[in-house]
Amino acid sequence: MDGRAKSAAAVTLAEVAAAAGVGESTVSRVLRNHGSFSAKTRDRVMDAVNRLGYVPNMIAGTLASAGSRLVGVIVPSFSNIVFADVLRGASQALDDSGHQSVIGVSDYDPAREEELIASMLSWRPAAILLAGLEHTERARAMLKGGGARVAEMLDIDGNGLDLVVGFATAETGRASARHLLARGYRRIGYVGHDLSRDTRAAKRLAGFEDALAQSGLCLIDREIAPVPSSVEVGRDGLERLLARRPDLDAVYFSNDDMAVGGYFLCLSRGIAIPGRLALFGYNGLDVARLTPQPIATIRTPRVLIGETAARLALTGAPAQTVDVGFELIEGATA
């Protein structure tokens, strides 16, 4: 009719009330199925709602009732399936309880995370879910005083603000190292990505080196690319590392994407796995489980973490730390 995107002003609850011949509060009660009303009234209201195509205005409703059903979720990246999994778990729990998620991507940047927290808080969300325990000072202050529940996900190595749902990150690194050591590998290298931003990857590496040190060993060499992780970075990283240290017998990767890249390099080069070189990843991704030789890795319950964090945050659970654990997958590459 009009050609414009904005149609005439939206139908309001008052108009529905007038059309149905009842009071505003009655319409409100019927729509929220809260309080009492007769069946006849309900039918009259619903009829008017459908006839007018009424869509409730949550903005107004939230303002009036001082309590939003929005939940802010901040993830470091979308490129990594890990966060997609966490989001999936959280989304599920959120949807089930009638909440909506407002999502932000921090790009592994604490300053950006801080900005996102500020702008999310201005929507007065019921809760904010974040990755990790590392935040700027101001971010922590805002979260503490923001009136929203806070859930920090994935890592439990440190002090949380409110709810913490994850697993011992450094311990995954230690477990990985112990596994390689138990299998007899001694000349171990590391191929990783930007550690200054990905603090959890840094914690894993620290745990890994810690366990090596307990056996009187250390990493023979490391190849760290100052970019986000990817299959390609893993492949190229391993290539450079091997060029420097052809005597390596095992490599620990910063995650499975990287490890798959390394695995592909070995396939191309005909490097025997694990005979000539052992590979160890992190995450327990699908693709790493289905390579001709499943990659040795640590599986983390990511969907569960998202789901648990969302559920606890929305059910008024007391502040607590939940350790969901992790699982070492032996695979066939180590």
Next chain:
Amino acid sequence: MDGRAKSAAAVTLAEVAAAAGVGESTVSRVLRNHGSFSAKTRDRVMDAVNRLGYVPNMIAGTLASAGSRLVGVIVPSFSNIVFADVLRGASQALDDSGHQSVIGVSDYDPAREEELIASMLSWRPAAILLAGLEHTERARAMLKGGGARVAEMLDIDGNGLDLVVGFATAETGRASARHLLARGYRRIGYVGHDLSRDTRAAKRLAGFEDALAQSGLCLIDREIAPVPSSVEVGRDGLERLLARRPDLDAVYFSNDDMAVGGYFLCLSRGIAIPGRLALFGYNGLDVARLTPQPIATIRTPRVLIGETAARLALTGAPAQTVDVGFELIEGATA
């Protein structure tokens, strides 16, 4: 002090105004940097803001100004990097223009998508971004009258509601078929996933078969699993297909995840690629580009699609369809 998550009632603009000794509208003007005010006033206001830790309430602001900076984004799934890419593009453009994205996952279910549209519309978003052109009748009606810009992404084969940003889906299937035919493959099979839900995969297959038909050929056999796509489903699907038709010389997969699964099967079985069997995927994923032999596939500009859709929707561009095209990657598996 209190132990409860909800702290004392949040600071309001009125309190800031009182603390700064100015009027409410002045605070509002300073905070939004809109209208005029003296430098001295600005300092007084900002000082009070910082002192009280004031966080603006967008809910109230949006209600008062009748125009939200929220944008709804509905994706079919989080498990598929494709949508993560689209989201990344959209998120970026949204952030840059000061908008927030509210995200929902439809799980490839039109009814669920309809629900999500209804609940997003109740937040009076500035725009709604969706995947594909297929929606329920009621969903289309709500979107038309919802007062929000609508951008349908990824596919342009059909009629859009407002903005459409994507590429010719069926044509990707045709291009894939023509490529295989040009290379001399004639005994072609298909390995796919749940087509009833993933309508774009169905359109690709239709285009593929269409091109085969034009050469007087047809698919020799097909193996379709009624579940979402994954590396595993691709591997197992190819295994079953080959068991039935060991005479196949090429396989078209519903996407790259599936194709990578098929590729892994061939590696494990020692099936020569492309000598004995050619593989063709769809999406142009990173992992498919980095396998020892890069997988033949179609690369789609997903991040660009998300970014373009968001930008057009927020800049008041007229209703239009934007074809961003796609690119056939020859790879080494066909």
Next chain:
DNA sequence: ACATTCATTGGCAGCGCTGCCAATCAATTT
């Protein structure tokens, strides 16, 4: 027949902020 209970219902004051308009005051203009 009159008091008491209870399910329904409507009225209306905000929720915290923005938009509009009028008021104020110093700087210019005639």
Next chain:
DNA sequence: AAATTGATTGGCAGCGCTGCCAATGAATGT
């Protein structure tokens, strides 16, 4: 010196809905 201009500023009416409370009328009890 009176008038005009323009930059600042405060007041206040909503935005659309919910929460509270009073009003209504029917049902029940004594």
